[in-house]
Amino acid sequence: MDDLFAFPLVPGLAYADAFLTSEEERALIAAIDHEALAPFRFHGWTGKRLTASFGWHYDFDTAAFAPADPIPAALLPVRARAAAFAGLDPDAFVQALLIRYDPGAGIGWHRDRPVFEHVVGLSLGAEAVLRLRRRRAGGGFARASQPLAPRSIYHLTGEVRHEWEHSIVPMETTRWSITFRSLSQRGRAIGG
Numbered sequence: 184m185d186d187l188f189a190f191p192l193v194p195g196l197a198y199a200d201a202f203l204t205s206e207e208e209r210a211l212i213a214a215i216d217h218e219a220l221a222p223f224r225f226h227g228w229t230g231k232r233l234t235a236s237f238g239w240h241y242d243f244d245t246a247a248f249a250p251a252d253p254i255p256a257a258l259l260p261v262r263a264r265a266a267a268f269a270g271l272d273p274d275a276f277v278q279a280l281l282i283r284y285d286p287g288a289g290i291g292w293h294r295d296r297p298v299f300e301h302v303v304g305l306s307l308g309a310e311a312v313l314r315l316r317r318r319r320a321g322g323g324f325a326r327a328s329q330p331l332a333p334r335s336i337y338h339l340t341g342e343v344r345h346e347w348e349h350s351i352v353p354m355e356t357t358r359w360s361i362t363f364r365s366l367s368q369r370g371r372a373i374g375g
Contacts, residue, residue: 193315193327195341199268202336207261208307214257215281215307215359223282231288231353238278239366239374241296248298248373254279258361265303265363269338275301276363284311284360289353292316295344298370302339302362306331309358313337317347 203211220233237258240251254262258279266273278299284290295302311331316324327347329337339349366374 193343193347195339195343196315196329197268197338197340198329198331198335199337200332200335202264202268202305203261203307203334205334208334210257211261211305211361212307212359214255215283215361218255218281220281220283231285232290233283233285233288235281236278237281238276239298239364239370240278241298248296248370250374251278261305261361262363265305265336268336269301269303269340271301271365275365276303277366278364280360280362280364282360282362284351284354284358286355286357287353290351292348292350294348295339295364298367298373299364300340300344300367300370301365302344303364304331304337304339305361306333306335306337307359307361308333309354309356311351311354311358314350314352315343315347316349 218235220235223232223234236251237254238251239248241248259273262276262279263273266276310333313329313331315327315329319325331337
């Protein structure tokens with residue numbers, strides 16, 4: 184019988200608490216809030232979370248994948264540390280997505296676009312739960328979840344990246360995140 188309260192290990196998911204200090208967290212939150220964040224747009228729908236993309240941008244209204252402004256210099260040191268956590272070269276992370284989840288904002292079930300490969304996220308400001316699900320062969324979903332503490336980091340690759348969807352329920356208090364992504368072979372072919 185499944186233990187409904189267990190947090191099963193999903194292949195390809197790595198996580199660590201206390202990746203950042205409180206001072207680093209405050210500086211990164213200030214850096215995010217300093218950027219021109221805009222409501223997330225998806226096929227004409229405007230979401231509650233506020234975002235800014237750097238390096239590369241995927242436009243969900245037009246399905247266009249195009250270069251964006253360079254990743255801000257203030258993010259480069261934490262990008263290097265995130266890359267070390269993932270076992271990658273810092274230059275592999277060519278995209279940075281900044282998000283502010285104000286109360287009521289979350290993110291629905293999804294997989295990151297196939298133009299991206301490795302996904303590394305930093306969770307700032309408030310606790311959240313990264314929910315995971317994968318469709319079972321006989322119907323229904325296998326489910327798992329990973330609590331995300333403030334100042335934590337997670338890495339999605341392999342099975343969890345390609346076979347599982349993830350989501351975050353709407354927040355009760357403000358939360359910020361930084362997501363670094365590498366390009367997949369498909370993304371490199373499109374992006375040149």
